Amino acid sequence: MKAAVFEAIDQPLRIENLADPEPGEGDVVVKVGRCGICGSDLHMASDPAYGCAAGDVFGHEFAGEVVATGRHVASLRPGDLVAVVPLVSCGACDHCRRGAVQWCAAFALQGGGYAEFAKTRQNQCIKLGTDVSLADGALVEPLAVALHGINRSGMKAGDKVLVLGAGPIGLALAFWARKRGAARVVVQDITPFQQERAIEMGADTFVVDLADPVGAADRALRGKADIVFECVGAPGLITQAVAQVKPQGTILLLGLCTKPDTLDTFAMLAKEVSLVTSAFFTIPDYEAALAVLDQGAIEPRLMISRTIVLDQVPQVFESLKQRTGDCKVMIAP
Known part of the structure; x- marks a missing residue:
């Protein structure tokens, strides 16, 4: 698959061909439909405090189509359209059961959206309603x-x-x-x-x-x-x-x-x-943000200033490090 890959602090991202992800037993592989470029991605590429390593694939604001599932995945199947909650968690502890996944002992941040495919877990996938586009799904996280x-x-x-x-x-x-x-x-x-x-x-x-x-x-x-x-x-x-x-x-x-x-x-x-x-969000927050789009709210969609393809990501990513008229740039891999 094609992906925009981090190389080093203050260096442009690089387009590479990587192996397609394979799902583990509880995993889901998503064909990325839209991924937003977040301001924190820009910070991660310029500030060593975030601990990014060569080979990382950014992109935590993404939605797409399920294309493969592990054998223990029961709630999703290929063809489902999902928004991906970019907060890795166990899905079973007290924090996860009440939706405060950011306090789970297994907590980590999910990236991978700057690519054609991304691997995630079934408890991080929220199905999109019939009136919600993939671009809407990629807006849920900042909302x-x-x-x-x-x-x-x-x-x-x-x-x-x-x-x-x-x-x-x-x-x-x-x-x-x-x-x-x-x-x-x-x-x-x-x-x-x-x-x-x-x-x-x-x-x-x-x-x-x-x-x-x-x-x-x-x-x-x-x-x-x-x-x-x-x-x-x-x-x-x-x-x-x-x-x-x-x-x-x-x-x-x-x-x-x-x-x-x-x-x-x-x-x-x-x-x-x-x-x-305020750190991250809860699952009820995420579901409420998705619901407001499903109910037809127009205003959040105004944040999208343009949509680009993967090959444009390195150049556009660099340009966004300076203040411009862009707001939310979406990637359509």
Whole structure:
């Protein structure tokens, strides 16, 4: 099979021919139909903290058609269309039974979507409804990450919400915040590239003001935020969020930051700010994200900016390391 393969930090991906995967007893082989390029993939290719090795195949946002199953797989058969939950787990422990698979002792991250075929496990496959496309299936993961953040934040109808960062996760948060009844949703970024998309997905206002980010957000929100969602992962943004949130408000941390940061704990304590983190998602989050697409929600589909083939992946992947007008680029192997 053809795949886009990681070679080394800060080196372009390389197209290679690899052996087709064979299913083990409890495994499923999926013909990849769509796979999203995630911002964390870009970070993994540039930051040694993620521990990527030569020969790795990225791609955790994918959906496709089941083409082979192991002899212990009873719930799926060839021809089924599935979205793949990219969180490896045993499927049997207490955490797995309640859907919190990220706390399973066997937890690992599933990649492999930048290829024609990928091997996964039956408990990671969620069948797609008749009204859900493979492109929709590849959108479920970022939608579920954002929904988990919303749930962790304790957001209520009527809250004022500020989203820092207009990447796919930030835009998905704007969608969920609007759907959950936020009184006002403001998305803030350092470039205007995603302004139109953010408004279409649920934001009231899009803010770009490098000179006065706190004042600009206050004016757009008409006060301080009840909840600030930090979706960038850059040092200094938690301190900025403290200045943007109301007393006894919440900062929900979703951005992945591998660099040390300094917190102004005095300012946080003075406001009694709650700093909450959000990691991955639960299976109920994932199923709810899939259900909203199955019910016809149009807004999440607006994140898809273009679709490319595997041979284009190395060049496009490199271009995405710089800020562009792209949002969610899909691969159609």
